[in-house]
Amino acid sequence: MLVSERVIRENRVPSSPPSAAGVPRLVQSPSAAKVYIMTSLPITTTPYPPVAPVAPVAEKKSGALSAVSNNALASALKDTYSAFQARREALGLTNPGTVENVAKEVQRDVFLNNLSFSGLRADLTKAFSVSPLFQVSHAFSQGSQQIPPYAFLALYGTNKIFCQGNLDSDLSLSARFNYRWTPRWVTKTTTQIQAASMAGPGGAQFSFENDYVGNDFTAQVKAMNPSILDGPLTGIFIGSYLQSITPRLALGLEAVYQRPAAQLGPEAMISYAAKYKGEDWIASAQLMPSGGVQGSYWRRLSAQLETGVDLNLQFAGNPMMGGMRKEGVATLGAKYDFRASSFRAQVDTAGKLGVLLEKRIVPMVQITFAGELDHVKNAAKVGLAVSIEAAEEEVMAQQESAMAAGPVTPPF
Template identity: 65%
Template sequence: MARLREAYTTFSERREALGLSNPGTVENIAKEVQRDVFLNNLSFSGLRADLTKAFSVAPLFQVSHALAMGSQSQPPYTYAALYGSPKVFLQANVDNELSFSGRFNYRWTPSFVTKTSVQLASMGSMVSLENDYTGSDFSASLKAINPSILDGGITGMVMASYLQSVTPKLSLGLEALWNRVAMTHSPELVVSYAARYKGTDWIASGQLLAQGGIEASYWRRLSEKVETGINLNLAFAAMGPGGPMAGIKKEGTVTIGAKYDFRASSFRAQIDNNGKVACLLEKRVAPPIQVTFAGEIDHKQNQAKLGLAVSIDAADPEVMEQQERVGADAPPIPF
């Protein structure tokens, strides 16, 4: 036992001497492109108005009302409440059709966080349980979606991922997915592999998907206010009755985008090889008011979408003074 302890101590010291940093998670391996530059998760259509009222900053507590019109993806009205502290994060949303979604995250230690989410709607329900561990030079995650043992066995979806820094710039990882729809179906297990390389002002990442596909991203900062990104998604699947190699169907999408940050606004634009062009402009008109404009043209489908949103953040003077006192030194909330 003493020799094992000594070997582990020596290994840990050599690992620390390499100066490795945490590489993030496999899920967010391309977040600089997918979330920071591209507007896939930000685009919308129709008219929208958001009113947020903050009652406290430390701990964070706020409520919001969202009104939408002319949108197929957003309900006409949504009420949301949010609470956050260094250990606990709570969020709940309910819309005009009484569809409910909630999140509860708890930080056990500075490195270990448990995340749960629930969605209750007429179309179906979903429960998600996730445990994330953030080490000094690695990240590990275990997530279960709709787990159940009521059918005489384990059903649902289980995902496990691990991303390790190999050098100060290179990270390697893998993700395993186990899925069983019902006890009458046999379980399925697939494994994907991921790699991430971080340069001085650029980041490249790639994933080899076991379902049959390759996804690669490249992000680069051109200047202090300009970021660009490109993403390649190539999906291939065996087709035909003659076996796995009877025929291979390939589908690929290439998307290029850029983000410009100005003093009180930001502009995003992207275009892909299918002829879809989109842009998003966020403008801070006044400290509590932000206006967002979204536009999209799909030349292949001959469709166009426009969206306009107004967001108002209301807070009492006492809350604003509290925010200035807290500053950026406050412990992070386990979102």
């Protein structure tokens, strides 16, 4: 293309050289401030990279749920809940346990409940593994009417599941299976099949339980022998909730709905529980549906000695006599831990005195002595048990390594 120049106001000026890009440019004349020269130069086009097509943005469809959640009222509720949770976490509340075990420190740690026995017992336990936990046990008994002559027990546990089965010489079977869905949610199932004997016709029982353990509360739902085969829903259903109000005080309740058979009407009951924790003592109280009151007090006197007091008061009307029945039992117990043994003793106002001594002779052998004296009935019971635990060297080494890395905690 030829280069053409047009001079404005007839003043010729030499054109400036083309730019590096080869595009037209305006040049100001040095002789006149208002004289400009416009040159036409060849233009070279540079190809641009292709532009990717932009996908159209789909509009969000507002459904019924979004209309409910995206409004002023829902936003206010969310802000209120967030502020409540922030204040709740700032209190530093801890988990208070369950309503069922609100007096655990007294009933299970100090008293002889579920520990006292009579006659002779021998327990042989063999551990095959520690992680996962697997062991079997053989129990022999003589001279006791509550304990069968022989029982076989096997258990298996990991961090998520726990299985236990027990079969005795009376052909009675009991099994447990627990599963931990999350670190806070555990499902527990229990099955018991009782064979017919001289003591009774036998029967079967099944229970299903769900426990949710929060930072400052525990919720439980339990069903025993639920069934709809007879028409209406039958069984026993229990729901409980225990909440920490302050770092020391916890309040809760337990609701029971039961209908043993379709021919019988349903019944509902509610009980209330409270627990207060001090520096070295714990007090708890329960208000029963029948009008009874149960209070417990636990205190640690030293590093080895702990004591507990339990008071059970019953206030119920007598339908035959037409008056109010008032009964009460107070129990005092103590537990002392020695270096290789522990001693428990308790006495109540009903005239019963009980003791339990557990002595570990060697790391694998333990001897237990139990005694109970009833002054009112003029009766006495004595029990002696020997427990032997066996494990191979490989299992012992596995146990030491597991303790160093963190033991297995099955959902018991």
